[in-house]
Amino acid sequence: MIEVIEVSPRDGLQNESVLLPTAAKVELIARAVAAGARRVEAVSFVRPDAVPAMADAETVMAGVERRPGVSYIGLVLNRRGFERAVAAGVDEVNVVVPVTETFSRRNQNAGAEDLMRMAEDVAARAVDAGMPCSVTFAVAFGCPFEGEVDPRRVVALAVRAARAGAGEVALADTIGVGVPAQVRSLVGAVREALAGVADPALRMHFHNTRNTGYANAVAAVDLGVTRLDASIGGIGGCPFAPRATGNIATEDLVYLLERSGLRTSLDLEQLVDTARFLGEALGRPVPALLPRAGGFPSPVPA
Template sequence: MLIQVVEVSPRDGLQNEPEILSTDRKVELIQRCVDAGARRVEAVSFVRADRVPQMADAEAVMAAVPRRDDVSYIGLVLNRRGLDRAIAAGVDEVNCVVVATETFSQRNQGASVNEMVQAWLDIAKAARAAGLRTSVTVAAAFGCPFEGEVSPKVVGDLTRRLADGEPDEIALADTIGVGVPVQVRNLVAAVTAAAPGVPLRAHFHDTRNTAIANALAAVEAGVTVLDASVGGIGGCPFAPSATGNVATEDLTYALHRSGYATGLEPRKLVETATWVGVELGKSRLPAALGRAGWFPGDLDPQG
């Protein structure tokens, strides 16, 4: 069975790093990820440069990325202005993030949950008319740094409203890395009931070392698309000491050893993680595979 891994290091990874890479280096990161087998890449976000300076060169990055028929580039958009920029820049897909809790939504996006739902519905309609694939992410679905626990009912009710935008995919995000497998199963069930037939994607941060377990639980619950970031780069400004998304190479190891295919090449992923660590001035990244190595021996499977 194939599990698709969406490589998010060029966007969600880099935007939370203090070091700002040049456009050329961002494009090289994307090229390396594609060379390692990534076929969906969250490459950029079209947001205000004063809020997220790491993403200020989104148009320049999209103008230089390697174009291939089998590679799809995703741009994050939060409003119609961002969508217009994304369409002009030539992205293949757009993703909109709607936070599950009111306080986090106001702190992170400067808008209420209702306002973001309406923004998503507008984005989805216009993006679909432009021929773009659309996805919507429910952020802080597993827990909020300001309001605490988030119930499956809240996530299910929000998903039901988001489904009116007819997304091609709905993603559940453990934005601050608090989730555990039982939550994964409960949330997947709630979202499946709220939006039957819509493919699900999962986005896990490894803040408390539960991301791999959560990813495997999601796959067992029927999720076939997972987000990951090479080296585990990134983090969350609202989660102190948070690591980034689950490391692509570590997730690949867990999936391959569990009998799933990904189409990714672990050795190239490790090489990319080492490279980006140097570029970011980091002596050590959260990912483990580059230090521990594959098992058994030097086996480096492809597929």
């Protein structure tokens, strides 16, 4: 079973020029859950002036339906964000730490080491609160400002996150520059380092900016990774990364996985319907291909 973590309500919407009303965000989350999503990155607790699309995080959390077996994730960037997430009733938190100094300062207005210490603090607090915590390392495959990233840096940070109590470590190709050979190398190095420290789950977050996101996802699955982020419609990107485009699309990923004989919890037809809903809400077609092409074999003759 491949667990697909749905990130369209957060990483998807944060980079859109159209700000959806709270009711539409709640409906998007409800549709994702109805389609079979069991972990949904629903909101982020950041400054409204920095990311206006996430200004209503508490209101969104107040509006989502609580269902057994469904976990709502809140992204946090600091201790204050963690406190807001706990008060809003998220089920788990995800802390983002950029790997490079320049991206850290552009994205979060703080140094990379300061942000890593913050992540360690939040992970420890989450452990004390009995709340699952993941740490996502942004620009782990390449930085728009500094270029190539030393994998040893990523490995060292992953070890620190595990030691601090993170139950999950995510490697993010924030700007979509990675290729399968890089995935194989980095996943292998991180796994080897973590084996002697702790046993956090490994999760991957790919963008399809240069059309390598799905190939990278297959490479990760071939290595035994069972947790992948994806965004319905393929929307999203990072507002602080130049020319960043969307995440890999949930429906396109599910088609790829299931046609390859791998199971997910997701219903393809409902995902496609939700992508169409999202496109109408945003006022433009979504980047994903399945809403245009349909699955195969098609349940309805063309």
